Amino acid sequence: MRCLLVEEEVHQFSNLVKALSGEDVSKCYQCGKCSAGCPIASEMEILPNRIIRLIQINSKDTVLSSSTIWLCASCETCFTRCPEEIDLVRVMDVLRRLSLEEGYRCPEEGILRFNRFFLASVKNYGRVHELGLMMKYNLASRQPFKDLGQGIALFRRGKIPLRPQRIKGMDQIKGIFAKSKPFLEREASGGGGR
Amino acid sequence: MARVGVFVCWCGSNIAGTVDIETVLEAARRIAEVVHVEDNKYTCSESGQQSIKKAIKEHDLDRVVVASCSPLMHEVTFRRCIESAGLNPYLLEMANLREHCSWVHRNRGEATDKAIKLIGMAVAKVRRLEPLIPIRMPVEKRALVLGGGIAGIQAALDISKAGYLVTLVERLPTIGGHMAQLDKTFPTLDCSACILTPKMGEVLHDENIELLTYSEVEEVRGWVGNFEVQIRKKARSVDMVKCTGCGECIEKCPLKLPSEWDLGLGLRKAIYRPFPQAVPGVPVIDREQCFVFTKGKEKCRACERACPADAIDFEQEDEVIKRRFGAIVVATGFSLFDEKAYGEYGGGQYKDVISALQFERMVNAAGPTGGHIIKPSNGREPRNVVFVQCVGSRDRAKGIPYCSKICCMYTAKQALLLKEHLPESQAYIFCIDIRAGGKNYEEFVNRVQSEYGAIYIRGRVSRIYERGDKLIVKGTDTLAGIPVEVEADLVVLATAIASQSDSPQLARILRIPYDEHGFFSEAHPKLRPVESVTRGIFLAGACQSPKDIPDSVATAGAAAVRVCELFASDELALEPAIALVDAERCSGCLNCLEVCPFEAIREERVDSRRVASVSESICQGCGTCAAVCRSEAITMKGFTSPQLYSQIAAPFEEILKELEVEMPSC
Amino acid sequence: MNYRTVLTTCVYCGCGCGLYLEVLDDELVGTLPCKTHPINEGGLCIKGWSAHEFVTSEKRLRRPLVKKDGHFVEVDWGEAMGRAAAGLGKIKEERGPQSLALLSSAKCTNEENFLLMKFARGVLGTNNIDHCARLCHASTVAGLAQAFGSGAMTNSTPEIEEADCILVTGSNTTEAHPLIASRILRAKEKGAKLIVVDPRGIQLSSYADIHVRQRLGTDVAWINGVMNIIISEGWHDKDFIERRTEGFEELEKKVKEHTPERAEQITGISQVDLRRIAETYAKAERASIIYAMGITQHTTGTDNVLSLCNLALLTGNVGKRGSGVNPLRGQNNVQGACDMGCLPNLLSGYQSIASDELRGKFEVEWGVKLPKEPGLTVVEMMEAAAGGRIKGMFILGENPLLSDPDINHVREALQRLDLLVVLDIFLTETAELADVVLPGVSFAEKDGTFTATDRRVQRVRKAIEPLGEARPDWQIICELAQAMGGEGFQYKSPEEVFGEIARLTPIYAGITYPRIEERGVQWPCRSEEDPGTEFMHEKEFSRGLGKFTAVDFREPAELADEDYPLMLTTGRSAFQFHTGSLSRKSPSLRRELDEAYLEMNPLDAGELGVPEGEAVKVSSREG
Amino acid sequence: MEALRAKVAQLLKEKAISGFLGLKLEHGHPSPFLFTGEEGLDLLVVSDTRFPLTKLLQRLTSKYPEEKFGVMVRGCDERSLIELHKDNQVNLEHLVTVGVACSQELAQRCGCKVPYPSQFEVGEPATGVEGGGELESIEGMAEDERFNFWMEQFGKCIKCYGCRNSCPLCYCSECTLEDSFLVPPGETPPKAPIFHLIRAFHTVGRCIDCGLCEEACPVGIPLRTIYKKLGQVVSELFGYSPGKEVEGRSPLSFLGEKPFKEQG
Structure with a gap:
């Protein structure tokens, strides 16, 4: 693991995160309350407080290739607890985006794939078509019958429509996607290739 | 024509490093x-x-300009010098x-x-x-000490020992x-009461000290x-002179209330009497609870009947002296941060989550x-006890941003006492x-860790919740990089030190x-x-910032010395650079009176005209x-309008001349 | 408890602003502008705003003074009056009426001036009566009378803003006539072109479209130069010249000699600028000339005035609303003092003393014989006094020691008199030389009328009782006249005097107190039906045809030379007035400016090594 | 008008006031006058001519501090009284105001937002005029242009002090404008822009936008526009409008809520 004394300026990464998220990670004095409160912390290799620490010491590679940033469920407990009011959710968002843009390999393929199907569904219908999303995702992850029982139960109660339903303001949805087109394209093309 | 001397100081390289002295x-x-x-x-040096x-x-x-540092530092030095x-x-x-210059500029030319x-x-x-001449005033050689905690007690005793009269005012009984x-x-693990109560007694019996509690x-x-x-002496409802402090009255009182x-x-x-060694030992009636005051004059009166000295006086009134x-000397101390702000710690709901001061009372034999x-x-006796530090401290979001300074130490002490008990x-x-430090x-x-086996976990607690009759304390061990949970029987919160909630009111009086946290500010x-x-108001103890006992005692002593210094002379020389009202010009709007932070301005009448003075x-x-x-x-002596205007105009002389050319001339 | 405001007319300059004196418990406490007054419309200059201040000055004369053994002694009225009457009577008897002289006052009311004139001619039997107008606008009276037939401002003050071109020369209007200056600025804002010809940069010049500085004393030259350009360009109003004027050919001939080149050479104004002035002025629909003492106080003053008249006649810029030749008269009532005949050769209303018919009218009304020969002017009086020919003088509210040229000469002259009687409200420099000083009252303590520069006759109203034993000047004159055996001086009020003025003075004939109650009336007003005259010479000039007078440029009488290398020109300040007799008693004005000062070209000052604010000694050939 | 006369007559008769300061029509011009009895009340008028009556009133009240006076007030007069009261220059408890609503024409001429006092005996409430007059066009100028505009305006000044003399809120016995250190005396125009800026600063937090200053200005400097702008700033920053309410003091005349709090 390479960190801290790299050829670049030591604040480079933290400054980048600050510029993109508006959050100043230098305020963190490592009390660890974020990690203590995080419901997914037990799944994480690197705890949230350490992600912040790694940003502080310019350890970009470690951060952007970590699974932590993908495991984060944006529940905001960390932000609520943080005595310095650092919004870790924003930071995580920015880190995920940087990771994609700069072409880091995502250690959690499934999450990335799920996100893509989710977005595609939203793009097409303006909302998520649960059935389609589930089916696509399960097929792609080669576990076609996962969640089948629960899915049928929900279907019977009319919670999952068979066909996708479009929402009314599709032109607005199109606008949103058009706006984020450059990013999405870069992301689809596999980014910078690192 | 004045004859002005200008003395330019290098301040070593502080000034000379950035400003070109020769050019100046x-x-x-x-x-x-x-x-x-x-x-x-170094102009401030003896040779300078x-x-x-x-x-x-x-x-x-006949006039001197010293070009050096802030007048805050050396104005007195140079005044004395000239x-x-x-x-x-x-x-x-x-x-x-x-x-104003060398420290805030980098460019040598511009700084010069x-x-x-x-x-x-x-x-x-x-x-x-x-020229100004200081105003001379006689000194009343009696000190007022506000607050009867260790700082106030120490300050009162020190001043008294120097031979001056002191009035010590405490708001509790x-x-x-x-x-x-x-x-x-x-x-040192000294018994707190053992070292404090002798001083309390000393205060009570010191002839130079007038003690006004409650x-x-x-x-x-x-x-x-x-x-x-x-000063308002609240009605104690017990005659201080008659009362012998026997405590019969307390015995007979039928009402039981939670003890503050x-x-x-x-x-x-x-x-009641807050604790057995209370000074003075005279009890006080809580008029908000006592039946005589809540239900009617003829109700109860058990204490009155019980008192052998006939000291109970329900009719007593507040006395204003x-x-x-x-x-x-202001020594009004501190209050503790209320842990209720931490919902994730139960917000005061869990009985087995207590504050450090509660723990202190519990472990105290007189508690x-x-x-x-x-x-x-x-x-039941707890087995696993979790101490949580920094509850309120270092927490910009929920508490206060500063470090309360004493919690690390008292938590260690409490961990030790726990193991002893x-x-x-x-x-x-x-x-x-x-x-x-x-x-x-x-x-x-170190001893608490090595000899008493206390486990220190570096990380903040995120949540405390009940599971059965246990408390689950969730945190992270940031050194190990893993989340941890401790199943605790008792949790002690090291709550932060805050200022007294009413300190702004007292400051106004x-x-x-x-400061922004309600602590009184020192002059430097x-x-x-x-x-x-x-001038003439001094600070001691934790009303100024979080302090431990030795610090409080030390500042109390220092404040006492300041008081004694003041009392050592019969007259005071006051700063003459003050405001002066020209009654002729004054239009009597009295806006000055409104804004004066020192209430130094009063209304006066001059030939039926309202003017400020x-x-x-x-x-x-x-x-x-x-x-x-x-x-x-209003003229500020030493800062009159002509003085200030010419000072302001000086750097703009050239610009002003240029402007004049542009202006319509006649 | 009482508080009231009394509408009256400002006592300082000739603008004639309407103001209220505030009276609280019979004491003067302040001044307010009259919001609805035709001249000032709610504005005032600093002098106006502080017009009440001098009235109650500590320095006011409160009792008559008589000089005994070289020192003034306060005496009662009887003694003072007796001394004055006996003294004057003795001189008249022993040396004849011609050894007496009187100075009237441009600060006093029309009524008082008229009475003094009556006293001089009817009681003392002398035409030796004059006043300070001699020193400021005598050349105006002469020049304008020659060209148009009437020596006053052709237009009214409010009209100024209707002009579309204003030529200001020899007038620092913002300082000397602030409320007229405000009209000029307003005209400018409405789009009028402003031309300022002044040797100095003045406040108005920053707002001028054309501002040029002529060499001192070269006014005729630049005006001739401008007219040369106008004629050669054919910008003159041929029709107007044909119909309304005479003497054009003569003028044309003369002006031809004054080529722009020559004008540039003499005046220092570039030909380009002269051309711009000519074009702007000539092509304007309504052009107005505004001037003051910068034009008149020259040895060539009358020439200067005539030249300006020529310029106006040449372009047809006279006799129209907003367009004409407008001398700004200095004192609040200098116009009135002239109108009242306080002039050695004229009776009231500019009626010649020499005319048997006109003089006869007065003789009938007053029941006395009047002297026929014109009397002496101020300057001549001083000459005569110095020469011992004048033995006794009566000076009403003037301070010739300061206002007349050559102070040393005047002092000598006055000191040689056998008797000097001064009627004033302060012990002025002149009064200090007097044998008898009679305490008169200020404008706030009496009734009467003032005539403003635009011929507007307006009321002065009494606001407070006279201070101490002081008496209204008109009463004093009447009492003195009666003490000397004068008949017909039993007036009950100034209004009664005014009635007599109207009877004897055709241009005032239609004016009565009730008619001027609200907004005043501008003379000529020949009958009760005549609404008065806003602008003059509309259909015909007072003298019939307007007369061109060919004028040659003459250098001033004194020029700079090696011994006296600098030229001095006088000016006014907005903060003081005239000799300062009044304004220097006003704290507000003194605070602004308490002493006279001299401005110098920075180049000259630099050469002489005189720094800003330095005291300098000035000497001239006269001293 | 009759209502006004009747009201004043009654006040005087009941001795509720010792005198009523209003306008008297004399010599064809309305001018300030203190009516002390029923006599002469027929000359009491309401006209579109405005005088700083509340300023004149101060002279009466300071000479007779115990007496009660009545005064005719328009919207602007009332606002000025409120500010004067706050600055201890008049005592509202010793005053009886008789309100007059301005005519629509006058409201228009003054560009007055509230052309009537809180209560009035005479007139119909005219519609208030919104907008800052010249302010918008001046604010629209480029900085240089604006500077030059003001310099040209100030250059016209003949230092008559009419703006100050007419200002109902200018009550100082000695005026800063006469401080020879700040404004060299005896100069016209006074050194621009210091004279007018001092006055402008002194209006902050108390100018009630009556416009009497501008009315008194013989050379037509748009003084009110400056004071309006400053008024806007005060209103935006502190939410204070001079003359609006008797409660509350001008933000420039008291310290903040926590007078001893150290900054930072």
Whole structure:
């Protein structure tokens, strides 16, 4: 693991995160309350407080290739607890985006794939078509019958429509996607290739 | 024509490193009415001062400009210096080449230019200065000490021992303060009460000390050497003279109420004495609870019947007394941060989550449990006890941003006491850092870990919740990089030290400044740490910032010395650079009266006209009044309009000339 | 408790602003502008705003003074009056009426001036009566009378803003006539072109479209130059010249000699600028000339005035609303003092003393014989006094010691008199030389009328009782006249005097107190039906045809030379007035400006090494 | 008008006031007058001519502090009284105001937002005029242009002090404008822009936008526009409008809520 004394300026990464998220990670004095409160912390290799620490010491590679940033469920407990009011959710968002843009390999393929199907569904219908999303995702992850029982139960109660339903303001949805087109394209093309 | 001498200081490399002294000297020589210019490596040094004195004599200087640092540092030095050379000390002006120039600029050329302008401004002003003579006032040699905690007690005793009269005012029925609630003190583990109560007794019996408990200051008027203070002695409902302190009355009182002294862990009566060693030992009736006051005059009166000395007096009324004091020591202490702000710790809902002070009462032999550590929920002895540090401290979001300074130490002490009391128990301490700066402090913390087996976990607790009769404490061990959970029987929260909630009101009464957290501000953090900005008012103990006992005692002693210094002379010399109202010009709008932070302005009548008038001994010369006076009826001595205007105009002379050309001329 | 405001007319300059004196419990406490007054419309200059201040000055004369053994002694009225009457009577008897002289006052009311004139001619039997107008606008009276037939401002003050071109020369209007200057600025804002010809940069010049500085004393030259350009360009109003004027050919001939080149050479104004002035002025629909003492106070003053008249006649810029030749008269009532005949050769209303018919009218009304020969002017009087020919003088509210040229000469002259009687409200420099000083009252303590520069006759109203034993000047004159055996001086009020003025003075004939109650009336007003005259010479000039007078340029009488290398020109300040007799008693004005000062070209000052604010000694060939 | 006369007559008769300061029509011009009895009340008028009556009133009240006076007030007069009261220059408890609503024409001429007092005996409330007059066009200028505009305006000044003399809120016995250190005496125009800026600063937090200053200005400097702008700033920053309410003081005449709090 390479960190801290790299050829670049030591604040480079933290400054980048600050510029993109508006959050100043230098305020963190490592009390660890974020990690203590995080419901997914037990799944994480690197705890949230350490992600912040790694940003502080310019350890970009470690951060952007970590699974932590993908495991984060944006529940905001960390932000609520943080005595310095650092919004870790924003930071995580920015880190995920940087990771994609700069072409880091995502250690959690499934999450990335799920996100893509989710977005595609939203793009097409303006909302998520649960059935389609589930089916696509399960097929792609080669576990076609996962969640089948629960899915049928929900279907019977009319919670999952068979066909996708479009929402009314599709032109607005199109606008949103058009706006984020450059990013999405870069992301689809596999980014910078690192 | 004035004869001005300009003395440019290098301040070692502080100024000379950024400002080109040669250029400055040359420019200064060209300023009108400047007849002597010289530089010194350190003008404030003895040799620097000697050379000023010499120049005054040799060049017959009548005004002096010292271009060095902030007047806050050395104005007094140089005033004294020129006074000893025969000049009026107020014919000095300082150009601040350090804080205002060299320290804040990098570009040498620009800094030099600015230095020249600053000197030009100082010369412009000094030329118009007039000699001022300090105002002399007699001193009332009696001190008022506010607050009967360890700091107030110490200050009162020290002043008294120097032979001056003291009035000690405490708002609770007893003196002692927070120290009297503690069990042992760190790091020596002295019994808190054992070292405090002798001092309390001393106060009670000291002939120089007038002790007013259950009393509060309502109004402070006047000025250093002559404060007029109004104090309200609340009705105690027990005759202080008659009462023998036997305690029969307390026995007979039928009402049982939660004890504030024990922070709700124990009970007291409606007539009570906060703790057995209370000073004075005379009980007090809680009029909000006592049946005589809540249900009717003829109700109960059990205490009255029980009293052998006939000391109970339901008819007693508040007494307002007035005293004159020469100085005031403020030692009103601190309050504790309320842990209810932490919903994730139960917000005060879980019985077995207690504050450190509650733990202190519990472990105290004189406390509600007689010194037994128990789970308040079921009275059983706890095994796993979790101490959580920084509850409120270092928390910008929910608490206060500063470090409360003493929690690391008292938590370590409590962990130790826990093990002493319950050898089977285990202490877990969640901390962020361990701040143990102090004599024998670090060693103490080490001992708690190595000898008493306390487990320190570096990380903050995120959540505490009940599972069965246990408490689950969720945190992270940031050193190990893993989340941890501790199953605890008892959780002790090291709550932060906060200012007294009513400190702003007191500050207003005393006319002293306080900081954003409600702590009273010292005049200078390094050099005048126990003085407030208002002359004659001194600070001691934790009303100023979080302090441990030795610090509180030390500041109390220091404040006492300040008081004694003041009382050592019969007269006071007051700063003459104050406001002066020209009654002729005054239009009587009295906006000045509204804005004066020192209440130094009063309304007067001059031939039936309403005008403002300044009490010269209260005025601190802040200039706020002059700023709001549209009639320009208020002059600040030493800062008159012509003095300031010429100072302001000095750097713009060239620009002004240019502008004039552009303006329509006639 | 009482508080009231009394509408009256400002006592300082000739603008004639309407103001209220505030009276609280019979004491003067302030001044307010009249919001609805035709001249000032709610504005005032600093002098107006502080017009009440001098009235109650500590320095006011409160009792008559008589000089005994070289020192003044306060005496009662009887003694003072007796001394004055006996003294004057003795001189008249012993040396004849011609050894007496009187100075009237441009600060006093029309009624008082008329009475003094009556006293001089009817009681003392002398035409030796004059006043300070001699020194300021005598050349105006002469010049305008010659060209148009009437020596007053052709237009009214409010009209100024209707002009579309204003030529200001020899008038620092913002300082000397602030409320007229405000009209000029307003005209400018409405789009009028402003031309300022002044040797100095003045406040108005910053707002001028054309501002040029002529060499001192070269006014005729630049005006001739401008007219040369106008004629050669054919910008003159041929029709107007044909119909309304005479003497054009002569003028044309003369002007031809004054080529622009020559004008540039003499005046220092570039030909380009002269051309711009000519074009702007000539092509304007309504052009107005505004001038003051910068034009008149020259040895060539009358020439200067005539030249300006020529320019106006040449372009047809006279006799129209907003367009004409407008001398700004200095004193509040200098116009009135002239109108009242306080002039050695004229009776009231500019009626010649020499005319048997006109003089006869007065003789009938007054029942006395009047002297026929014109009397002496101020300057001549001083000459005569110095020469011992004048033995006794009566001076009403003037301070010739300061206002007349050559102070040393005047002092000598006055000191040689056998008797000097001064009627004033302050012990002025002149009064200090007097044998008898009679305490008169200020404008706030009496009734009467003032005539403003635009011929507007307006009321002065009494606001407070006279201070001390002081008496209204008109009463004093009447009492003195009666003491000397004068008949017909039993007036009950100034209004009664005014009635007599109207009877004897055709241009005032239609004016009565009720008619001027609200907004005043501008003369000529020949009958009760005549509404008065806003602008003059509309259909015909007072003298019939307007007369061109060919004028040659003459250098001033004194020029700079090696011994006296600098030229001095006088000016006014907005903060003081005239000799300062009144304004220097006003704290507000003194605070602004308490002493006279001299401005110098920075180049000259630099050469002489005189720094800003330095005291300098000035000497001239006269001293 | 009759209502006004009747009201004043009654006040005087009941001795509720010792005198009523209003306008008297004399010599064809309305001018300030203190009516002390029923006599002469027929000359009491309401006209579109405005005088700083509340300024004149101060002279009466300071000479007779115990007496009660009545005064005719328009919207602007009332606002000025409120500010004067706050500055201890008049005592509202010793005053009886008789309100007059301005005519629509006058409201228009003055550009007055509230052309009537809180209560009035005479007139119909005219519609208030919104907008800052010249302010918008001046604010629209480029900085240089604006500077030059003001310099040209100030250059016209003949230093008559009419603006100050007419200002109902200017009550100082000695005026800063006469401080020779700030404004060299005896110069016209006074050194621009210091004279007018001093006056402008002195209006902050108390100018009630009556416009009497501008009315008194013989050379037509748009003074009110400057004061309006400053008024806007005060209103935006502190939410204070001078003359609006008797409660509350001008933000420039008291310290903040926590007078001793240290900054930072």
